[in-house]
Amino acid sequence: MTITHGFDPKRFISPTVKNIPPSGIRRFFDLVANTKGVISLGVGEPDFVTPWHIREACVHSLEKGYTMYTSNYGMPELRQAIASYLLDTFGLEYDPSKQILVTIGASEAVDLALRTVINPGDEVLIPEPCYVAYQPVTRLAGGVPVTVPTTMEDNFALTAARLESYITPRTKVLLLCFPNNPTGAVLDTDTMHAIAALVKKYNLLVISDEIYSELRYDGPPLSFAAIPGMQERTILINGFSKAFAMTGWRIGYVAAHPEFLAQMVKIHQYTILCAPIMSQMAALEALRYGRENAKHMVEQYNQRRRLVVKRLRDMGLECFEPQGAFYVFPSIKHTGLSSIEFAEKLLQEEKVAVVPGNAFGASAEGFIRCSYAASLADLIEAMNRMERFVARHLALNSGAAAEA
C-alpha cells in the first residue's frame, strides 16, 4: 500500500474504539515469542488436542459435502443435543427451537448479550480480576463497565456484600464468569443464592459466562441459571473450547429467555449468519460421544492442580486453592516485584512464561496467572525453575528490606 500524508485515517476512527486500551501484555507477548526454550504456563487453552473421534466426525462431514449454511440458530440436532446436555448437567430445561443459539465461541455470545440489552450509560458489574474482553466489549456496546474487585482473602469469589456496595440506579447487568479466568475461583451454592437475592432485589439481569463450568474440582458443575428464580434472568453462555479441548473451532452457545434470544439472533444473523457447519458437526459429536472423555481430562487437570499449588506454596508464594478452570493465581508480593517485573525476569532468568496479573485488572496486580494445562513433565520442570527464581528474589528482597 502506498501511504501518503494527504490522507489521515485517524480522523475516521471512532473515539469509542480509539479509547479502548490495547492489550497490556502485547509487549510481553513479543518478548516470550522471541525467546527460545521457554516453558509456557501462559497459555489459556487445554494442552489436550481435540479428541480424534471429534476431529474425525468433522472430516467425515466434509467428505460427505456438508459445506453449506445452517439455520441462523444453528443445526437443530446440535441445539437439541445442547438442550439435553444442559438438562443432564444442570437440570435446566430449554426449548431448543426458541431458547438456544449456536455462536462463534462463547466470545460472540458475550458480545451479542451485551449489545442486546445495553442502553448508553447502563452500568455492567464485572467482578475483577477478569477475562480481558468484558470491559472493552461493554464499552463497544455503549455500556459503562463497573469492576467489582474480589480478593485472595475471599478466595477470589464474589461476595454479595461487596457486590451490593457497587449497585447503583444505573446498574443493569451483572456479568459473571465463574469458574474464573484468571484466578480459578468458583462460586459455591450459598454464595450464588446470596447473589441471586440481590439480583432479584435490584431487578438485574445476569450474563453468566460458564465456559469453564466443566472444569470444577470441588464437586459437580453448577450453573447460576439453576439457582431458583434465576433461569429467566440469566443469559447463559457456554461453549466447547475448554471442556472438549476445541478452542480453535470457535464454537459456543447461548441459552436464554426467548425474548432475549429473538433479539440476539438478529444481530447474529446480520453479522455472522451462522456458525461454521463443520464446527457444528464436531460439536454435535462431542456432545453425543465425548462427555466421558471430558471427565477424564478433568481428572488429569485436578491432579496437576494439586501438584502446582503444593509446589508454589512450598517455594514460599501465597496461593489460594483454586477449585475451577486450569489456572492458579499465586501472590508474588513478597518478592518485592511487580507482576510485570516478575514475569519478565522469570522469562529472562529461567525461561518460564506466566501472565502478569495486571493484564486482568488493577486488583490483579501483585499476582501472576500460571496455567497447568501443560504436560506433567513440563509442569514439574517449570516448577523447579520457578523455585530457583523465587528463592533468589525472596533473598534479594529480604536483603534489601534489611538494608533499608
Added chain:
Amino acid sequence: MRKKILELIKYNAKLSAKEIAVMLALPVEQVSKEIRAMEQEKVILGYHTMINWEKVGNDNVVSALIDVKVIPQRDVGFDEIARRLYHYPEVKSVSLISGSYDLSVQVQGKSLKEVANFVAQKLATIEHVQSTRTHFILKRYKEDGVIFADEETDRRQVLQP
C-alpha cells in the same frame, strides 16, 4: 487407588511417591506402601524405558510377528506350547489369539537371517506346531500408546489472556 497410581506412572515412571501423593491427595506413606505392595505382588513388573532404537542408529535389530498354528492334542494345551516358546530370549512376546492362527509371537534378532533361522529351526520344529506365518516389521509408528513420529507437540500460542 491402585488404578490411579498406575495410570499416573504408566507414562511417567520417574514420578516420585511424594509427587504422586500430592496429585492424588493421599498421604505419601500410603502411596509408597501401595507401590511396594504392587511390586511385590508383581502388579508392577518393572520400570522400562521406551526407546526409539531407529534414532540411535541401531540398525541391527530385526523384529517379526509370527503367527503360529497348533494342532490341539489331548493333555497338551496352548499354555504348554506358549511356555516352550516364551523361555527363548529371542521371543519378546507371546499371546493366544482368536482367528485362524492360535499364537502370536514377537521375535527379535540381529538380522533377517537370524530371525528366519530361529523360526525354521526352533519354532517350527516344536512338536504340535502345525504351521507358521512370519511378518517382518518394517517400521514402527506407535507402540504402547506412544507415537514414534516427531510430531510437533505444542502448537499453541505461547501467551493468551
